[in-house]
Amino acid sequence: MELTLVHLYPDLLNIYGDQGNVAALNYRCAQRGIKLKLKNLGAGEVLVAGSFDLIFGGGGQDSQQASVSRYLPGQSAVLKQAARRGVPMLTICGSYQLFGRYFKPFTGPMLKGIGIFPAYTVASKTRKIGNIVITTSLGKLVGFENHSGNTFLDQPGLALGRVMAGNGNNGTDQTEGCRVNNVFGCYLHGSLLPKNPPLADYLITTALELKYRRQINLRPLDDRLEWQAHQTAVKICLKSGWRNW
Numbered sequence: 236m237e238l239t240l241v242h243l244y245p246d247l248l249n250i251y252g253d254q255g256n257v258a259a260l261n262y263r264c265a266q267r268g269i270k271l272k273l274k275n276l277g278a279g280e281v282l283v284a285g286s287f288d289l290i291f292g293g294g295g296q297d298s299q300q301a302s303v304s305r306y307l308p309g310q311s312a313v314l315k316q317a318a319r320r321g322v323p324m325l326t327i328c329g330s331y332q333l334f335g336r337y338f339k340p341f342t343g344p345m346l347k348g349i350g351i352f353p354a355y356t357v358a359s360k361t362r363k364i365g366n367i368v369i370t371t372s373l374g375k376l377v378g379f380e381n382h383s384g385n386t387f388l389d390q391p392g393l394a395l396g397r398v399m400a401g402n403g404n405n406g407t408d409q410t411e412g413c414r415v416n417n418v419f420g421c422y423l424h425g426s427l428l429p430k431n432p433p434l435a436d437y438l439i440t441t442a443l444e445l446k447y448r449r450q451i452n453l454r455p456l457d458d459r460l461e462w463q464a465h466q467t468a469v470k471i472c473l474k475s476g477w478r479n480w
């Protein structure tokens with residue numbers, strides 16, 4: 236079996252190890268004999284409907300997001316159609332914000348998003364930086380956040396998870412991230428997927444089931460190291476008492 240992953244604007248949105256998410260998906264596919272073809276979507280390039288099985292977008296500085304916001308809306312129809320079909324997508328921080336309705340940076344004009352997430356983001360004076368642990372329907376997720384943006388969801392029930400320690404979407408409503416169908420957005424850098432195997436395998440399984448129209452049970456991998464990293468990060472984060480809710 237094979238899958239095609241499109242990495243959105245990797246030259247512009249790719250900070251705090253976000254590339255590691257692509258490496259983790261590639262590794263977890265290769266270990267199971269699944270070929271993962273990687274396509275980068277560069278500035279000005281057109282995303283072709285039906286040409287991908289997975290989408291990944293990373294984080295970036297406000298200025299890089301300003302560049303991306305000139306191109307991303309042009310891909311909105313294809314991305315929304317894929318989202319409705321259930322195509323799995325993972326967007327981290329800067330791209331998460333641009334998958335909402337808009338991101339208002341601290342200086343400069345509002346950046347139009349594509350509105351897959353019923354949410355908006357406004358930059359704030361305080362950066363939210365540190366380890367973060369959230370509980371989700373896929374279990375605990377652990378990562379590292381670094382954002383000035385405060386994201387507000389139209390309904391709290393759309394959140395990807397509830398913050399156990401850290402700030403999350405805005406440091407006030409205990410929500411973190413957003414999930415619509417199989418489109419995931421969150422502030423968890425780190426990178427996220429290597430330390431959170433269930434989410435990585437969920438994305439792979441969902442993409443395969445959609446493409447091959449049958450139930451897929453991925454062979455379990457030897458994830459001892461991944462789980463050691465996960466549990467250590469969770470322990471450190473919860474022990475630090477940083478914004479434990």
Ligand code: GLN
Pocket residue numbers: 250293294295296297300327328329330381382383384385
């Ligand atoms: N520039 C955005 C913010 O500061 C996103 C940052 C990021 O992608 N880490 O909120």
